[in-house]
Amino acid sequence: MISYKLSPHQQQVKDVVHWFAENEMRPLSMEADRLGKVPDDWLNKINQLGIQLNTSSFGDDKNGREKESGKKVKRERQANRLAVIATEELGWGDPAIALTLPGPGLGGPPVQSSGTPEQKQRFLSIFSKDEPPRWGAYALTEPEAGSDVSGIRTTAQKTAGGYILNGQKIFITNGARASWVVVFATIDRSLGRAGHRAFVVEKGTPGFSCTRLAKKMGIRASETAELLLEDCFVPEDNLLGGESYYENRGSSPSGFRVAMKTFDNTRPIVAAMAIGIARAAFEYTRDLVQKEYPKHGRFYHLASEKLACAELEIEAARLLTWEAAWKADIGQPNAQEAAMCKAYSGKIALEVCAGCLELLGPAGLDGQIVEKLYRDAKIFDIFEGTNQVQHLITARHLYEPYGVRV
């Protein structure tokens, strides 16, 4: 049955995460932006509370079955829906802080979806509230290969017991502080996508280093690293999925599929965070207009129309995102929906913030969270695949039934 009502569990997750965003993240937001980092003592405190950025930390029922009254009852998987519901609240709190929350982050989905049981245990079990805060990361982008994933140049040369990696990765969230990074490389560029492999490169591995942290327009409290791999030996055990994963699939584009599958899971989450940003700007501005604008006249009418428009765009983006998450939960292909929600949410987040800044006027420049949200929002139209890439993916799916590859 079609329904957009949150279940009690979904509502509970939303409420809890919103409380956290409002009371733990927001008070820190402007200061973290000024510092260009999230304070370590705050991260330690949060980690001890067991709060992580992990798409399955909000109650995934693992295999869709739970014991109820002593017998197995089939229950609908809802990890992806819970993740987007929770992430919207985190984005509302502060996207840069949200991206800095301890946990496997964007590195989690590829390990979860493609790792061997041993790899999942090894790499995902290190995130514990009883340990110091730890992070995972995801390194795909290179100076010459951003949205074009198939163009990656980082090489992986087979050697005894493992691979030698050489190359450079840029724009890697939490790349410097991460305990491990999922690095995509090619064993042979002439093989194209079929040559791609995903490796888990651990911090401290000889030949693996962070060369620079980027200074950015927004999400300044989030660490964005450049990583260098120089004759970096990575053991076979760190090849995601293991050798057999690739051998069994012959010449199929397995490494590429790992990357793409990751995007299908993470794009709705990124979209949800963008929606949270837009909602934060909208609610702040709405409250201010209610409080400070006269209830008549030109500005009031401008504000009412602009805010109504913003509300609709936020809701529209949210529903597209929920649909992408819902499809993932029920096991249907969701690449088109993931691309659509990412394209739409990234675009409207900036538009909503810009509209709110327009309503605030010059006062919006001075110590107001909306200008920060505006700077933060822009990246959501770029990372995890630019708006144009999302359009390309959407178009490919639309033309697929007609046998045209665009």
Add this chain to the structure above:
Amino acid sequence: MISFQPTEEESAFVDLAGGVARERIRPMATECEQERRVHPDLVKTMMDLGFTTLELPHSWGGLEMPLISQTQIWGALSHGDLGVVQGLPGAGDGASLIRLIPEHPALQSYKAAGADGDWPTVAFLQAADGENPGLSGVQAVSNGSGYVLRGISLPFRLAAFADSLLVAVNDPEGETLLLWLDRREDSRWHAVEGDYRLGLLAAGCARVQFEEEVITSDQVIARGSEARELLSQAQARIYVLEAAKEVGLMEAAVSYTAEYTSQRKAFGQEIAKFQGVSFTLADMAIETRTSRNLLWQTAERINDGDSTGKEAAGGMLSRVHRSLRFVTDSAVQLLGGHGYVQEFPVEKWMRDAQAQVSLYGREGELLARRGEQLLGDRVPTGT
């Protein structure tokens, strides 16, 4: 629980409606437009299958379907042709008021007239918004026990075919009145022939002239706050159903354009391979999906009696109007010269779309009203 999965019953109805749209409605669309009315054979098919009574209550012999189900069925039918769908006879927009107050005495004459299942055509004249420029052409003046209607209305759908009128109008004191007028021998209202060329030409758009039409007290459905409340409830349902039709047209435009641009070649390749084309198609699809989701959300809320659904309906329709204009315009644009000529359906779809948004509320006005609600009564945006 968040879900986008239609029920099995809904899917079955949508399949049926989709077949009718494909095999009956689309092939007859041009003929219906030229004849300026829906072909009687097609009307009979639609009536036999129950599509003209989806909104009517069970006690009236209707299907009394939930709004969320109706949105899907109207969408599937409009995939065939919006102009045909809008020209179907029967209770039309009046059904949404009947749904709310089926036992009201003022409606019983109409109920009796349609007892055999052949429902006379109702046209809904919304002339109760004093702030809306141009709607003040119809006046209701008290004559003691009842009212006298005079003046000429703006054009509205099905007016040319109307056997009955549902009229919302303000009296000179600004009180809202809801009136029901069946056509009688001594009726002093009539449709005025006009010069309609834009779109929805089979939908019977016309003005209605009232020449001192006397309204007796038993024709008054409601007045004052009761009338305003009924009107807002009925209007919210109408907005949802109209948006559903618009989404159906958008979906037709997206699939037609995808197929055309995947086959049409220029500069040695399918034009789909030019990103100016494929990205526009992606935007059309995103706009369409966005509209559908907002529509379904509003329909669900109204079904559940959630007051936020009624409040949000106007804003939702405004957003769907905007998408409809974009999608149908883009379809014509991507077909190029072929999009502009009548051998291809998209030029008609663009005309129909523009006529549709002209008939059902000004986008800016709907949006501004929603904004005033937001600033007046706090409505949470989070779900």
